[in-house]
Amino acid sequence: MALWVWPAVGVLGGIFSILRFLVDASVSERASSEFPWGTFVVNVSGAFVLGALFGAALSGTTYLLAGTACIGSYTTFSTWMLESHRLGDDDDRRPLVMYIVASLVAGLIAATLGREVGMAL
Numbered sequence: 001m002a003l004w005v006w007p008a009v010g011v012l013g014g015i016f017s018i019l020r021f022l023v024d025a026s027v028s029e030r031a032s033s034e035f036p037w038g039t040f041v042v043n044v045s046g047a048f049v050l051g052a053l054f055g056a057a058l059s060g061t062t063y064l065l066a067g068t069a070c071i072g073s074y075t076t077f078s079t080w081m082l083e084s085h086r087l088g089d090d091d092d093r094r095p096l097v098m099y100i101v102a103s104l105v106a107g108l109i110a111a112t113l114g115r116e117v118g119m120a121l
Contacts, residue, residue: 046075055118095107
């Protein structure tokens with residue numbers, strides 16, 4: 001692997017983590033609810049794009065940069081877990097269960113649809 005790839009991973013990772021912040025903030029501001037719509041939208045859209053990259057059969061440096069650096073920095077498992085924990089703090093566990101189930105189902109559907117789109121390209 002060429003030496004230039006590692007700085008590119010860092011730069012792209014930084015750019016896409018900022019994009020995550022902007023998308024999350026924009027969606028959350030518009031949603032104005034306790035449900036963490038921003039992280040939900042970020043993770044589901046990231047699953048779609050990663051599915052498309054996989055379906056397009058990217059590999060090597062291209063997949064590392066697009067999949068790991070970009071989409072890996074854009075999506076956020078840790079925030080999903082933190083927000084799940086926060087939703088579980090209340091006596092009513094329904095929002096917690098809804099968030100976990102909706103995130104998993106929507107993420108799997110998005111990844112599958114993305115894969116189909118990627119294979120069609």
